[in-house]
Amino acid sequence: MRQPIIEKPFLFVTIIVLVIIVYGSLYPFVFSQPSHGIGALRTLLGSWRAPLERGDFLANILLYAPLGFFGSLAIRSRVGAIVRVCLVLMLGASVSIVMELTQYYDPGRVTSAADVLSNVLGTLVGIMGALRFGSELGSKLVQHRILPTPPLMLVTVWATFRLFPFNPVISPHQVWNSLKPVFLYPSLAPSALFRHISMWTTVAVLISSVVGTQRSYLRFAAFASFLLFAKLFLVDATLSVAEIAGVAVAFCWAVVSRNSPRLQIITTCALLSCYVIMFRLEPFDFQAQPKEFDWIPFFGFMHGSISVNMLSFLEKFFLYGSLIWLLVEIGIQLRWATLVVALLLFATSWMEVFLPGRSAEITDTIMALLIGCIMALMCRTPSSQNSRSRARLL
Numbered sequence: 306m307r308q309p310i311i312e313k314p315f316l317f318v319t320i321i322v323l324v325i326i327v328y329g330s331l332y333p334f335v336f337s338q339p340s341h342g343i344g345a346l347r348t349l350l351g352s353w354r355a356p357l358e359r360g361d362f363l364a365n366i367l368l369y370a371p372l373g374f375f376g377s378l379a380i381r382s383r384v385g386a387i388v389r390v391c392l393v394l395m396l397g398a399s400v401s402i403v404m405e406l407t408q409y410y411d412p413g414r415v416t417s418a419a420d421v422l423s424n425v426l427g428t429l430v431g432i433m434g435a436l437r438f439g440s441e442l443g444s445k446l447v448q449h450r451i452l453p454t455p456p457l458m459l460v461t462v463w464a465t466f467r468l469f470p471f472n473p474v475i476s477p478h479q480v481w482n483s484l485k486p487v488f489l490y491p492s493l494a495p496s497a498l499f500r501h502i503s504m505w506t507t508v509a510v511l512i513s514s515v516v517g518t519q520r521s522y523l524r525f526a527a528f529a530s531f532l533l534f535a536k537l538f539l540v541d542a543t544l545s546v547a548e549i550a551g552v553a554v555a556f557c558w559a560v561v562s563r564n565s566p567r568l569q570i571i572t573t574c575a576l577l578s579c580y581v582i583m584f585r586l587e588p589f590d591f592q593a594q595p596k597e598f599d600w601i602p603f604f605g606f607m608h609g610s611i612s613v614n615m616l617s618f619l620e621k622f623f624l625y626g627s628l629i630w631l632l633v634e635i636g637i638q639l640r641w642a643t644l645v646v647a648l649l650l651f652a653t654s655w656m657e658v659f660l661p662g663r664s665a666e667i668t669d670t671i672m673a674l675l676i677g678c679i680m681a682l683m684c685r686t687p688s689s690q691n692s693r694s695r696a697r698l699l
Contacts, residue, residue, distance in 0.1 A: 311379060311380065312378060312379050312380070315375050315378040315379040316379040318375045318379075319372065319375045319376045319379050322371045322372050322375055322376075323372065323400065325368075325471060326368060326369065326372065326400060326404070327400075327404070328470075328471060329368060329470075329471040329472065329473075330404040330407075330408065330414075331404070331407060331408070331411060331414075335411065335412070335413075336407075336410040336411055337410060337412055338410065339409070339410070342409065344409075345406040345407075345409035345410070345416060346406065348409055348416045349402070349405055349406060349409070349416050349417075349418055349421075350418070352416060352417045352418045352419070353418040353419075355417055355418070355419055356419075358419075361419075361420065361423070361475075362419070362423045363423075363475050364473045364474070364475050364538070365420055365423035365424050365427055366423055366424075366426055366427035366430060367427065367473070368424070368427060368473070369397055369401070369423075369424045369425075369426075369427030369428045369431065370427045370428070370430045370431035370434070371431060372393075372396070372397055372400070372427075372428055372431060373393055373394075373397060373427065373428035373429060373430060373431025373432040373433075373434070373435065374431035374432070374434050374435045375431075375435075376392075376393040376396055376397070376428075376431070376432075376435075377389055377390075377393050377431070377432050377435035377436065378435050380392065380393070386436060389432070389436075390429075390432055390436075393428060393431075393432050394425065394428055394429060394432065396428075397424060397425055397427070397428025397429075398421070398424075398425050398428070400424075401420065401421045401424035401425060401428075402421055404424075405417065405418075405420055405421055454514075454515065455626070455630055455679075455680045456511040456512075456514040456515045456630060457511075457515045458626070458679075459511050459623055459626050459627050459630065460508065460511050460512060460515065460528075462619055462622050462623045462626070463504075463508055463511075463623050464528075464532060465619055466616065466619035466620055466623060467532050467536065468532065468535055468536070468539060468542075469612075469615065469616055469619065470612055470615075471539070472539060472540040472541075473535075473538045473539055473540075474538060474539075474540055475538050479537070479538055479540070480537045480538065482543070483536060483537045483538075483539070483542060483543050483544055484537065484543075484544060485543065486543050486544065486545050486546070487544050487545065487546055487549070491546045492545070492546060492547070493546050493547055493550065494547065496583070496587070497545065497547035498547045498550055498551060499580065499583075500547070500551070500580060500584075501547050501548045501550070501551025501552070502550075502551045502554045502555060502576065503573075503576045503577050503579070503580035504551070504577075504580070504623075504624075505529065505548075505551045505552050505554075505555035506554070506555040506558055506559075506572075506573045506576060506577075507573055507576075507577050507627045507631070508525065508528070508529070508555070509521070509522065509525045509555050509556070509558070509559040509573075510569060510570055510573045510631065510634075511627065511630070512524050512525045512528060513525070513559070513566070513569075514630075514634070521559070521563070522556060522559035522560050522563060525555070525556060525559055526556055529552045529555075529556070533548070533549070533552065558572075567635075570631060570634045570635060571635060573631060574628070574631040574632060574634075574635060577624070577627060577628050577631060578628060578649075580624075581624055581625075581628060581649070581650075581653075582649075582653060584624065585650070585653040585654070585657065585669075586653055586656060586657070586660065590660065590661065591656075591659040591660060592659050592660070592661055593659075595658040595659050596658045596659075596665055597658070597665075598654070598655065598658055598665050598666065598667075599664070599665065599666035599667065600666070600667050601666070601667070602666075602667055602668050602671045603668050603671070621669060621672060622672065622676065625646055625650065625669070625672055625673045625676055626676045626680070628646050629642045629643055629646050629673065629676060629677055629680065630642075630680065632645060632646070633680075639677060639680060639681055640677070640681075642677070643673060643674060643676070643677025643678075643680075646673045646677075647670045647673040647674050647677075648670075650669040650670045650672075650673050651667070651669075651670040653669075654666060654667065654668075654669055654670060
């Protein structure tokens with residue numbers, strides 16, 4: 306039988322990269338017909354003489370490099386290198402041209418041939434990286450089935466939450482704006498510090514589950530450093546002393562407890578459980594007169610700002626999914642871990658009827674049940690990786 310020429314795990318990642326590119330290129334998706342325009346295509350062709358903006362040029366390269374990298378890995382190595390390069394370059398160029406033509410109808414965007422050039426160059430950089438380093442990496446990931454595990458899903462959700470809404474600007478002014486709270490207005494509130502310690506310690510445990518316990522703290526340090534560095538170039542994103550301190554504490558705890566993984570998991574589970582309760586019930590200002598409990602799932606997500614709702618969804622997905630997985634790592638079967646978290650969320654949601662400014666609804670309980678179902682589906686594939694955790698699913 307002939308083997309397929311597509312690596313499905315990397316095709317899945319490539320699709321995610323494409324979604325991020327479309328989102329980053331067209332956000333906030335407000336379109337209108339220019340009143341005095343000459344047309345999208347003529348504007349694109351007539352912009353080739355426009356000067357290059359260094360920040361935008363580098364940002365476009367960084368945005369499209371993952372497309373070239375994972376797009377190349379999605380095509381099996383038995384396909385010739387030249388054919389792979391041409392196919393992925395055509396994909397990058399086509400996506401870039403479509404995005405630039407669409408941006409003509411976005412009042413806040415500029416249709417530019419220079420952007421197409423930098424996007425194609427970024428795709429080429431990713432392709433060269435895949436041809437040079439991707440073969441060995443790809444074989445290891447596919448062999449060990451690292452890509453479809455719940456811990457990696459949760460780490461990806463965390464990175465998405467920290468980098469949302471993916472609007473990079475490479476300039477010294479942007480970097481300074483991101484660092485102002487650290488140097489000009491330093492603050493270390495206990496609640497904020499506890500929040501970041503709980504979350505980053507959880508990320509450290511998840512990364513250990515993905516890459517293995519041996520020197521996983523070094524991978525965690527690299528991952529955390531990348532996210533903190535990337536936030537310097539995101540519009541409206543800022544660093545804080547509490548977050549930097551939280552990363553430092555999580556790293557130190559990962560180093561100290563590296564030889565006691567069970568202690569690390571139990572401690573992290575306790576921290577995250579306390580934070581989830583605090584996250585849902587603070588400021589603990591209960592009123593005597595209760596509000597109505599909303600039994601319509603995701604009612605709050607259907608109203609209000611899309612950006613705020615998306616951030617809330619990503620944060621809750623990470624919190625509830627991580628808590629479920631930590632309970633599984635302790636030794637509880639997935640079905641019971643999911644039920645425990647769902648009951649905890651239902652109890653705190655019911656208590657929210659006495660809290661002003663809170664939305665008491667069934668949504669979070671439903672989210673926990675859905676996350677548990679997703680994890681069960683992801684863990685059906687047998688693998689040597691996380692075999693101990695998979696056995697608890699039965």
